[in-house]
Amino acid sequence: MNKLYIFIILICLAHQVIAQEHKKNKFVFTAGGGIGLAVIPYKGTVFDPGNFELTTRKKSYFVPGEAANIRLGYAPSERYFVCFNIRMTMMQSPQFSEYYEKETLVEGIMGIGFSFYPLAQNRKFFLNFLYGFSDIGPYTETNYDSHFNAGLSAGAGYHFIRRATVELDFLIGNSEMYIGGGDTWGPCMVNLTVNFINF
Numbered sequence: 001m002n003k004l005y006i007f008i009i010l011i012c013l014a015h016q017v018i019a020q021e022h023k024k025n026k027f028v029f030t031a032g033g034g035i036g037l038a039v040i041p042y043k044g045t046v047f048d049p050g051n052f053e054l055t056t057r058k059k060s061y062f063v064p065g066e067a068a069n070i071r072l073g074y075a076p077s078e079r080y081f082v083c084f085n086i087r088m089t090m091m092q093s094p095q096f097s098e099y100y101e102k103e104t105l106v107e108g109i110m111g112i113g114f115s116f117y118p119l120a121q122n123r124k125f126f127l128n129f130l131y132g133f134s135d136i137g138p139y140t141e142t143n144y145d146s147h148f149n150a151g152l153s154a155g156a157g158y159h160f161i162r163r164a165t166v167e168l169d170f171l172i173g174n175s176e177m178y179i180g181g182g183d184t185w186g187p188c189m190v191n192l193t194v195n196f197i198n199f
Contacts (some may be wrong), residue, residue: 001159004052010065013192021141024075025166026199027073027074027198028072028074028081028197030070031063031196032068033067033193033194034067034192034194035065035066035191036064036067036089036190037063037090037189038063038107038186038189039060039188040061040105040186041058041060041061042059042060042183044057044105055104063093064091067089068087068088068089068090069087069193070085070196071085073085073113079116079120080114081114081199082112082113082114083115084111084184085110085111085113085132086110087130087155087171087191088109089107089108089191091104092104096140103138103139105139106186107136107175108135108187109151110133110151111132112130113129114129114130115127116126116129123159124158124159125159126165127157130152130153134148134150134151134171135173136173136175136186137183149175150173151171151173151174151175151187152171152173153170153172154170155167155170163197167191167194168191169190169191169193172190173186173188185194
């Protein structure tokens with residue numbers, strides 16, 4: 001009997017979502033995942049055993065990861081919507097130094113997003129913009145030496161079916177973090193995601 005109630009509730013919710021498709025103003029929800037590629041710059045001080053002195057190491061790492069995209073917003077018209085947007089990538093950290101143990105890092109941007117459909121007669125292609133707070137840090141820790149800073153994202157998407165999109169977005173921010181005996185900052189990455197969207 002409980003399963004029947006759950007089934008009826010799901011049918012009613014689905015009916016409401018479909019009914020909303022015919023209204024000009026509506027709630028917008030997006031959830032998606034995919035792949036990402038991050039550029040992680042690193043500057044640290046290491047011991048050089050050959051010269052018995054400390055030296056500065058500078059290097060940029062290209063690290064693949066898993067991308068995510070979440071949007072909650074409102075559409076005043078069928079040409080655009082505004083939203084609260086989170087875009088992030090989770091990845092395995094590089095080997096910053098010989099004394100550093102690799103860990104899972106998460107970097108991304110959280111803030112106000114805007115999506116716009118420039119072609120009035122063909123509402124499939126759209127542009128994405130996001131401005132907010134950026135951050136980078138270990139996935140398993142909440143108390144780490146990092147701080148929020150500004151972040152920006154821009155990209156484009158395409159509806160390959162009615163409620164699904166593929167989106168390519170570039171993200172950049174200037175948050176800093178002390179890790180592996182040195183400093184890194186970001187995010188600087190590109191994400192490719194496949195998303196469910198009710199718009």
